[in-house]
Amino acid sequence: MKSAKYIVWAxxxxxxLVVCAPASFAAEKSAxxxxxxxxxxxxxxxxxxxxxxxxxxxxxxxxxxxxxxPKDEQKAATVYRQAADLGLNCAQYNLGWCYxxxxxxPKDExxxxAWYRKAADQGLADAQNNLGRCYAYGxxxxxxxxxxxxWYRKAADQGxxxxxxNLGWCYxxxxxxAKDEREAAVWFRKAADQGNPIAxxxxxxxxxxxxxxxxxxxxxxAWYRKAAEQGNATAQYNLGFRYYYGQxxxxxxxxxxxxxRKAADQGxxxxxxxxxxxxxxxRGVPKDSDQALFWLNKAQENKIPCNICLYLxxxxxxxxxxx
Numbered sequence: 001m002k003s004a005k006y007i008v009w010a011x012x013x014x015x016x017l018v019v020c021a022p023a024s025f026a027a028e029k030s031a032x033x034x035x036x037x038x039x040x041x042x043x044x045x046x047x048x049x050x051x052x053x054x055x056x057x058x059x060x061x062x063x064x065x066x067x068x069x070p071k072d073e074q075k076a077a078t079v080y081r082q083a084a085d086l087g088l089n090c091a092q093y094n095l096g097w098c099y100x101x102x103x104x105x106p107k108d109e110x111x112x113x114a115w116y117r118k119a120a121d122q123g124l125a126d127a128q129n130n131l132g133r134c135y136a137y138g139x140x141x142x143x144x145x146x147x148x149x150x151w152y153r154k155a156a157d158q159g160x161x162x163x164x165x166n167l168g169w170c171y172x173x174x175x176x177x178a179k180d181e182r183e184a185a186v187w188f189r190k191a192a193d194q195g196n197p198i199a200x201x202x203x204x205x206x207x208x209x210x211x212x213x214x215x216x217x218x219x220x221x222a223w224y225r226k227a228a229e230q231g232n233a234t235a236q237y238n239l240g241f242r243y244y245y246g247q248x249x250x251x252x253x254x255x256x257x258x259x260x261r262k263a264a265d266q267g268x269x270x271x272x273x274x275x276x277x278x279x280x281x282x283r284g285v286p287k288d289s290d291q292a293l294f295w296l297n298k299a300q301e302n303k304i305p306c307n308i309c310l311y312l313x314x315x316x317x318x319x320x321x322x323x
Contacts, residue, residue: 053088056080060094064104077104084115092119093127100130100139113140120151128155129163136166136175145176156187164191165199172202172211185212192223200227201235208238221248228259236263237271244274244283253284264295269302273313280317289320 060079063072077098083091096115099108113134119127132151135144149170155163168187171180185206191199204223207216221242227235240259243252257278263271276295279288296313 053083053086053091056083056086057088057091057094060091064094073098073104075104084118087122089119089122089124089127092116092122093124093130096127096130109134109140111140120154123158125155125158125160125163128152128158129160129166132163132166145170147176149176156190159190159194161191161194161196161199164188164194165196165202168199168202181206181212183212192226195230197227197230197232197235200224200230201232201238204235204238217242217248219248228262231266233263233266233268233271236260236266237268237274240271240274253278255284257284264298267298267302269299269304272296272299272302273304273306273309276313276317280313280320287320289317292317292320 056079060076060083061067062069063076063079065071077095080091080095080098084095092115096112096119097103098105098112099115100112101107105111113131116127116131116134120131128151132148132155133139134141135148135151137143141147149167152163152167152170156167164187168184168191170176170184171178171187172184173179185203188199188203188206192203200223203213204220204227205211206213207223208220209215213219221239224235224239224242228239236259239249240256240263241247242249243256243259245251249255257275260271260275260278264275272295275285276292276299278285279292279295281287285291292313296317
């Protein structure tokens with residue numbers, strides 16, 4: 001289980017299918033979303049407190065960023081270790097990040113997990129979430145979803161948005177905890193309310209299908225929009241799909257095309273395929289067989305799961321072009 005996990009519900013314009021892809025198990029990267037889908041560890045902390053170790057830590061941050069000194073990732077890692085050895089949790093976390101990503105030190109997932117644990121044991125939420133991710137994906141530790149959920153909860157209880165989303169996914173899928181869609185929705189909402197785009201998407205999925213919350217297509221569309229506006233490609237696809245069919249929003253082919261284009265530009269194969277359909281039909285965009293073929297080829301490059309649909313669509317586009 002090397003890719004991060006999030007709930008994805010995507011429906012192809014020609015044929016309905018569900019795409020369940022993994023979602024973000026990580027400290028805030030980004031999300032990745034979550035594309036593909038394993039999030040990177042959150043970048044090093046810049047927190048500080050008055051102590052000798054913190055002077056070292058701040059120097060490490062400066063070396064890492066090139067702030068007032070030449071950028072030197074090896075020196076940054078060396079100084080983080082000095083502060084970490086003095087027990088500073090944010091330095092321990094940063095040193096774990098260095099080892100996980102191979103920044104300034106040789107990549108070593110066992111060392112990364114060990115340093116995350118030191119910081120996590122001191123209550124640092126970022127480190128607790130990352131330690132949970134290490135257990136979830138077997139990064140320097142034996143894969144253990146029960147332990148992953150334990151550490152996600154510790155960080156989630158401190159208000160860590162990514163950990164809240166991760167814990168929500170655990171409840172949604174029954175990974176490391178008893179499956180409980182209501183509890184999943186509770187944790188997705190906590191993270192979504194903090195602006196986490198993957199959690200916003202996941203909460204949209206819950207409303208779309210009545211998982212842990214009453215089914216409500218307007219709420220689903222609203223949460224997809226929040227995630228889509230932050231650049232989540234799958235949410236952009238789902239919002240475009242909803243405008244196409246008028247689910248939770250008024251039917252609007254132009255809006256559908258705009259959101260599908262945003263997702264297609266990020267490499268979403270289903271969005272590329274769907275956008276090609278719009279160009280073939282002239283819905284929301286001018287009818288254009290060249291554009292249709294362009295996006296069908298893009299969908300093929302990105303390995304759209306529905307090969308038969310792709311083949312039939314390409315035949316149709318070629319026939320249009322030869323009329």
